[in-house]
Amino acid sequence: MDSNKYPIERRYIDRRSNVRPGTRLVTGNPAFFVAHDTGNPGATAEAHYRYLDRQTERTASAHVFIDDTRILEIIPTGTGADPAEQAYHVVRNVKTDNELYGYDANHAALGIELCFGGSIVFAAAYQRLVWYMGLCCSKWGKTPSTHIVSHRQLDPARKRDIDQALAVGGKTLGDLIRDVTAEMASAVRPAPEAAKLPADVRDHVIVSYIQPARHAALQQGLQEEAAHYERLAANVRAAAAGAGLPKSNAQEIIYSWLSPAWFAAKQAGGDAGRYNQMANALRVCAGIPLD
């Protein structure tokens, strides 16, 4: 997967016993991931940061808030340099987390909150959530179908998240898990490899055009012009080795030599097509659309 698709912002709330006890997860790295939504339509990641940074009464928090423009970690998760800490995102007296994973969620899991509703664009927030969960599963060798659990699954008597927020965008928990799995499998798009200039085109261009032009320049005492043709020949050799060709070089060769040769061959009833093929080979190497 592409681990640089979105930036992760880290702006931690102060350590305080009711929101950020400052204790490491008992498992070191996160053992599973609890999918939450904020239950607060229209409230952004920034709004939750401000709220929790000031909160002194309620014992409740989560590690990361994701909206349509940012992924904001407010308690260390371990995705960056700071080791994962505990947060309070699932009430302690539920037993489901212990049965499924052997730990209280607050001691071993990350609480990941999706912001939704109001002016928050669902698709943009959802894509960030999918990517973030994929990154976490990938980093710690977890499987989305077993290591992502919704708050509702852990505490069905009291909670409806993350399902209620996913429903805003017509998604289900099953969709989320499938999308995270697909995100993890998606390849990073590699930089396109430059096409190699065919050796016969390289030889023809250098021997028939560039070397005679260099020779003529030297005979006229035009040292700079001769040096230009030497660089041009070097670039054409490099293009045959797969290095690509500067656009200006391709254009110069086409306009100075191949186009006139094409025209002359056409007038004489000869094989004009080969000049067109050579021009196109140069265009491909230079990333110029074909004529």
Ligand SMILES: [Zn+2]
């Ligand atoms: Zn929740």
